[in-house]
Amino acid sequence: xxxxxxxxxxxxxxxxxCKNEVHLxxxxxxxxxxxxxxxxxxxxxxxxxxFRERVTKxxxxxxxxxxxxxxxxxxxxxxxxxxxxxxxVYLESNPIFKKRTGNxxxxxxxNHGGIRxxxxxxxxxxxxxxxxxxxxxxxxxxxxxxIKVKELIRFLAERKRAHPxxxxxxxxxxxxxxxxxxxxxxxxxxxKTYYVATSDFLYEGGDRMTFFKPNEGVENLDxxxxxxxxxxxxxxxxxxxxxxxxxxxxxx
Amino acid sequence: MKRRTFLQQTTAAGTLIGLGGLxxxxxxxxxxxxxxxxxxxVHSHIDPFGPNDGRNANKGGxxxxxxxxxxxxxxxxxxxxxxxxxIFQGTPYFNYYGGELEFKLMSxxxxxxxxxxxxxxxxxIDGLYAQLPNAKFDFVNANYDFSNTVLDTxxxxxxxxxxxxxxxxxxxxxxxxxxxxxxxxYKETVYLDPIxxxxxxxxxxxxxxxxxxxxxxxxxxxxxxxxxxxVSDLVLARKTKDIDLIIGGHTHTFxxxxxxxxxxxxxxxxxxxxxxxxxxxxxIDFYFESGKEKIANSRTIIV
Numbered sequence: 001x002x003x004x005x006x007x008x009x010x011x012x013x014x015x016x017x018c019k020n021e022v023h024l025x026x027x028x029x030x031x032x033x034x035x036x037x038x039x040x041x042x043x044x045x046x047x048x049x050x051f052r053e054r055v056t057k058x059x060x061x062x063x064x065x066x067x068x069x070x071x072x073x074x075x076x077x078x079x080x081x082x083x084x085x086x087x088x089v090y091l092e093s094n095p096i097f098k099k100r101t102g103n104x105x106x107x108x109x110x111n112h113g114g115i116r117x118x119x120x121x122x123x124x125x126x127x128x129x130x131x132x133x134x135x136x137x138x139x140x141x142x143x144x145x146x147i148k149v150k151e152l153i154r155f156l157a158e159r160k161r162a163h164p165x166x167x168x169x170x171x172x173x174x175x176x177x178x179x180x181x182x183x184x185x186x187x188x189x190x191x192k193t194y195y196v197a198t199s200d201f202l203y204e205g206g207d208r209m210t211f212f213k214p215n216e217g218v219e220n221l222d223x224x225x226x227x228x229x230x231x232x233x234x235x236x237x238x239x240x241x242x243x244x245x246x247x248x249x250x251x252x
Numbered sequence: 253m254k255r256r257t258f259l260q261q262t263t264a265a266g267t268l269i270g271l272g273g274l275x276x277x278x279x280x281x282x283x284x285x286x287x288x289x290x291x292x293x294v295h296s297h298i299d300p301f302g303p304n305d306g307r308n309a310n311k312g313g314x315x316x317x318x319x320x321x322x323x324x325x326x327x328x329x330x331x332x333x334x335x336x337x338x339i340f341q342g343t344p345y346f347n348y349y350g351g352e353l354e355f356k357l358m359s360x361x362x363x364x365x366x367x368x369x370x371x372x373x374x375x376x377i378d379g380l381y382a383q384l385p386n387a388k389f390d391f392v393n394a395n396y397d398f399s400n401t402v403l404d405t406x407x408x409x410x411x412x413x414x415x416x417x418x419x420x421x422x423x424x425x426x427x428x429x430x431x432x433x434x435x436x437x438y439k440e441t442v443y444l445d446p447i448x449x450x451x452x453x454x455x456x457x458x459x460x461x462x463x464x465x466x467x468x469x470x471x472x473x474x475x476x477x478x479x480x481x482x483v484s485d486l487v488l489a490r491k492t493k494d495i496d497l498i499i500g501g502h503t504h505t506f507x508x509x510x511x512x513x514x515x516x517x518x519x520x521x522x523x524x525x526x527x528x529x530x531x532x533x534x535x536i537d538f539y540f541e542s543g544k545e546k547i548a549n550s551r552t553i554i555v
Binding site: 022023031032033039041044045047048051052054127136 | 345
């Protein structure tokens with residue numbers, strides 16, 4: 001059957017083998033949906049299984065416990081989840097930065113939009129870190145003069161968003177004007193150099209953060225934010241961050 | 253059974269374009285059919301989305317795609333399976349295995365050819381190079397100069413397949429990496445003008461190689477509404493000739509059916525892209541008639 005088929009086709013192929021004797025005369029296009037009505041191919045499924053089990057086991061290994069559910073929508077200018085993330089960046093990055101350069105991180109800035117999921121009450125695993133930070137963004141530390149830090153602060157006041165910060169204290173008046181801004185309990189000195197930790201995404205101008213350039217120098221820690229959170233989860237037992245007064249607006 | 257239903261639906265919803273001349277051959281002829289299946293921007297989505305996913309619940313999955321592809325191949329052995337890039341990055345599978353699983357599965361599904369997307373550099377050009385032995389299919393790209401990188405000689409500008417005597421030339425195009433990918437990831441890869449390269453490629457494939465069918469695997473993106481001059485698949489289609497089909501990626505554009513665009517010779521070009529994450533597979537069937545004379549512009553397009 002197959003052989004006859006082949007012979008027939010070969011014969012036709014021979015008859016029609018002269019160049020330029022075929023031409024395209026009809027095209028049909030369609031889109032096929034991959035839905036659960038299509039059976040999974042068993043050998044492919046079997047091949048994936050051990051990989052899936054390994055990843056699942058690893059990602060679902062309990063690292064810490066969240067005492068509540070934390071969402072980036074809870075809070076006006078600072079949120080518990082954002083505070084947790086910015087503080088974790090400070091706590092995990094500062095020892096590395098200090099060891100490498102002898103300097104200390106003065107403040108941390110992340111972006112509100114970069115908090116990609118909630119942290120649900122209950123067990124925390126590496127999967128939690130993949131959920132809140134699926135991107136491969138890395139920690140960078142930028143040396144900035146105080147005058148540029150003031151630009152950063154004006155940006156925060158203008159955007160009125162709960163961009164996560166750590167070590168910077170910022171108070172706005174009821175009209176969103178800067179009332180008080182301080183690092184380490186001191187107001188910002190225009191000519192002093194500050195070390196600001198953020199992500200490479202924001203450093204490159206992500207989320208319209210254009211104030212990082214020009215600067216006095218940049219150090220990339222080659223440390224993914226996601227891995228930083230996983231490392232931090234391993235160190236803590238319970239996660240119970242709170243909304244505090246680091247970034248607030250005065251009420252009447 | 254389900255496939256049949258689908259075919260009926262698409263035919264009912266479809267449009268038919270007949271261009272001047274004859275749509276039925278007036279001479280005795282034998283039809284040859286080439287089927288192209290394609291994916292793009294699968295982004296390491298190996299498992300189907302879970303039942304609680306807010307957007308794509310229970311959709312996608314490589315093992316299901318495998319079944320579909322096998323069925324199509326059984327129906328027509330003259331089938332090519334192609335991918336338009338961004339195979340990597342999007343699920344922990346990539347973070348864990350660096351693309352090994354993606355390439356091994358695509359090899360098991362018997363992919364014939366792929367091009368490179370910007371996210372395929374996410375583990376750096378060295379990470380991509382390290383995974384190449386797991387891919388039993390080739391990669392094409394015509395507008396990245398890899399001369400001073402580890403990928404030198406490993407990526408060809410185009411590849412030719414012969415199916416049932418039909419000569420099919422497929423070349424690849426990639427997006428500008430600067431600004432999208434960190435330089436330390438793509439290293440000394442040099443981006444060249446995709447339009448110029450496409451013009452070179454279509455000339456080589458049409459005139460020198462005498463291909464019957466020319467396909468471009470593009471990771472340029474479908475269209476940029478806010479910057480219409482930025483090179484995209486629509487721009488590419490208009491500024492080139494002799495390309496029959498552009499299979500796109502990058503912009504995660506879910507086209508319900510292929511777009512028909514006019515090229516610089518005022519001939520039809522098909523552009524297709526199937527969104528992302530392996531939620532869909534695109535299928536294009538090309539029917540060739542053999543006969544003594546070629547009738548210009550006598551092709552029918554049903555989408």
